[in-house]
Amino acid sequence: MRLSAPATALATALLAMALAALGSAAARAADATAKPAPEPPPHPVVDPHYGDVLFEFFQGKYFPAITKLEVSQHFERMPHHADEAEVLRGGLLLSYGMHQQAAEVFEQLIARGAAPSVRDRAWYYLAKVRWQRGRAADAAQALGRIEHVLPAPLEEDRLLLQANVLMAIGDNAGAARLLAAPAARKGSTVYARYNLGVALVRGGDLAHGTAILDEIGRQRAPDEEQRALRDKANVALGFAALRDDKPRDARTYLERVRLDGLQSNKALLGFGWAADALHDPKLALVPWLELSGRDPSDASVLEAQLAVPYAFAELGASGQALQRYNVALSNFEHESANIDATIAAIREGRLRAGLMARNPGDRTGWFQSFKDVPLLPHAEHLTPVIAGNEFQESFKNYRDLLGLAANLAQWRDDVRVYADMVAARRQRYAERLPEVSAQARATGIEALEQRTRDDATQVAQAETDRNGAAYADERQRELRERIAHARVTLDRLGAADPGDPAFTEGRERLRRVEGALQWELARAYPARAWGARKNLSETQAALVEAHGRADDLAAAQRTEPQRFEAYAQRLQALSARLDALAPRVTALTEAQGHALDDLAIASLLEQQRALGGYAAQARIAVAQIYDRATEGPPEGKPEGKTEGSNGEGGHAKRP
Numbered sequence: 001m002r003l004s005a006p007a008t009a010l011a012t013a014l015l016a017m018a019l020a021a022l023g024s025a026a027a028r029a030a031d032a033t034a035k036p037a038p039e040p041p042p043h044p045v046v047d048p049h050y051g052d053v054l055f056e057f058f059q060g061k062y063f064p065a066i067t068k069l070e071v072s073q074h075f076e077r078m079p080h081h082a083d084e085a086e087v088l089r090g091g092l093l094l095s096y097g098m099h100q101q102a103a104e105v106f107e108q109l110i111a112r113g114a115a116p117s118v119r120d121r122a123w124y125y126l127a128k129v130r131w132q133r134g135r136a137a138d139a140a141q142a143l144g145r146i147e148h149v150l151p152a153p154l155e156e157d158r159l160l161l162q163a164n165v166l167m168a169i170g171d172n173a174g175a176a177r178l179l180a181a182p183a184a185r186k187g188s189t190v191y192a193r194y195n196l197g198v199a200l201v202r203g204g205d206l207a208h209g210t211a212i213l214d215e216i217g218r219q220r221a222p223d224e225e226q227r228a229l230r231d232k233a234n235v236a237l238g239f240a241a242l243r244d245d246k247p248r249d250a251r252t253y254l255e256r257v258r259l260d261g262l263q264s265n266k267a268l269l270g271f272g273w274a275a276d277a278l279h280d281p282k283l284a285l286v287p288w289l290e291l292s293g294r295d296p297s298d299a300s301v302l303e304a305q306l307a308v309p310y311a312f313a314e315l316g317a318s319g320q321a322l323q324r325y326n327v328a329l330s331n332f333e334h335e336s337a338n339i340d341a342t343i344a345a346i347r348e349g350r351l352r353a354g355l356m357a358r359n360p361g362d363r364t365g366w367f368q369s370f371k372d373v374p375l376l377p378h379a380e381h382l383t384p385v386i387a388g389n390e391f392q393e394s395f396k397n398y399r400d401l402l403g404l405a406a407n408l409a410q411w412r413d414d415v416r417v418y419a420d421m422v423a424a425r426r427q428r429y430a431e432r433l434p435e436v437s438a439q440a441r442a443t444g445i446e447a448l449e450q451r452t453r454d455d456a457t458q459v460a461q462a463e464t465d466r467n468g469a470a471y472a473d474e475r476q477r478e479l480r481e482r483i484a485h486a487r488v489t490l491d492r493l494g495a496a497d498p499g500d501p502a503f504t505e506g507r508e509r510l511r512r513v514e515g516a517l518q519w520e521l522a523r524a525y526p527a528r529a530w531g532a533r534k535n536l537s538e539t540q541a542a543l544v545e546a547h548g549r550a551d552d553l554a555a556a557q558r559t560e561p562q563r564f565e566a567y568a569q570r571l572q573a574l575s576a577r578l579d580a581l582a583p584r585v586t587a588l589t590e591a592q593g594h595a596l597d598d599l600a601i602a603s604l605l606e607q608q609r610a611l612g613g614y615a616a617q618a619r620i621a622v623a624q625i626y627d628r629a630t631e632g633p634p635e636g637k638p639e640g641k642t643e644g645s646n647g648e649g650g651h652a653k654r655p
Helices: 006-016 046-060 064-073 079-095 100-111 115-133 136-143 152-167 172-184 190-203 206-218 226-241 247-252 264-277 281-292 299-314 318-347 350-358 380-386 387-441 445-465 474-494 500-633
Strands: none
Touching: 046 064, 046 079, 064 079, 064 387, 079 100, 079 115, 100 115, 115 136, 115 152, 136 152, 136 226, 152 172, 152 190, 172 190, 190 206, 190 226, 206 226, 226 247, 226 264, 247 264, 264 281, 264 299, 281 299, 299 318, 299 500, 318 350, 318 500, 350 387, 350 500, 380 387, 380 500, 387 500, 445 500, 474 500
């Protein structure tokens, strides 16, 4: 069943949900009779802090993304993207398995009147992650909160998800009703029809369900994904036919399965049992011999190693059967020893270390994944458990805790750096304060204010008298002094001989020079008066600024020591909190690591118990062969049949 997409596709889908108001296309209805949820108009990223969060999100750095997001929300730095940011926060909480907190976020969005498309997609992803975490009932509850048809890329996935949830909680008929319309629609995907067939078979409508699965099993498949699903449908049909005692139909279905596909081992095993049910053990040997030589970590291969000697016994070849049983016993013991070695390696911590070493990266949350199995002895035995959802979810939790421990360590280092910065600033403040205070006292603001007031009085008087001489430059002032001195000299010398023409001419020349100077001063007066007013205004503004700085300095002397102390106390509290959290996270990480190991060991022990059961059946069969060889077959029973075997040699049972 198609339950989840690759991690990159999920990341893209979640981002599309979170950025619904950043340019999402109009939703297209999957059903012509239903109305899709309206999409908000597109708009760009306006708040820089929201863009910073998206930058981290696009890089797959979800922990820094949610940290920056919540800090920016606390300081109300993203007013233009409040709803989108909250949906993104809910999705990130969801990726870390915090379902209740994410549900609270979505419910608050609904209460605030968020766009229907935003909240519907939020509930969809909540249901998807709950399903992946094995919480079918909670997933059904979240799906029930979706009010509108989702956009076309998501609506079909929602129907498939809801059908799987219904089947998981036992409502196969409801799942069939849900999938009937999408599966019948032209262009429907093979997944919808496959799930419909499974739901019908489980719900009791064998004929209809078998017909749908048979159609899937016969169709042409354009890619590997659909070929794998076709094989899966044929294997399901084949084993269902075996259970219904229809071996010929089972052979028809199982012959369609590829020999190199994921379902080939099961198909070979079932094909052999179909031949056995037709009383043709020689034909059964063909697939069983092929299967018995494959990787023994597969349960079908182990069962084939019992089925092969059983078929030889059915053919009366007791010697070959005995030899094959002994080989099988040796293989079972060898595999059991391999499992012991793998369990020992797991208990040494090599599974966790190997998983982290073979799958490096700092991605955490929902989208993390791992591709390479660890380098352990006989790691192939771990493939079934590692592929299981429970192990993968457990590994996600373990990796999240490791990431949290690394972040806590980084934060502890950062807090120490900040504490050093505060101490350095406090010391520098103490060193600079006397010097700055002395400079402030030496400035003499009061004297400057008095001088400015005097200048203002002079400027006002000059404007009242329109006295250009008040704005004379140095050359002009020197000329005025020389003119005054010359007048005094002429007056003193001319008093002795007033009628001398030379003194009369001198006074006339002095009058002309004085007139030229006055004309020059009058012409320059407007510009110089404006410049004086401007300079006076700038001086007054500078005095206001100086007063402000003096007030700031006085206030700083009162408040800065308090600020330094507040920073120091806050950093001390943060350091204490981090010191308290670090051991808890370490303990939780170790506990989760042991839980991860226990899952793997439990699976290996289950495989080992199955091997023990196979070995016991093989020993019983060997004993029966020896008994028949010494005593002959029981009266009324053909050679190769044993009490309670139903034609199966009493060991390898048909499904």
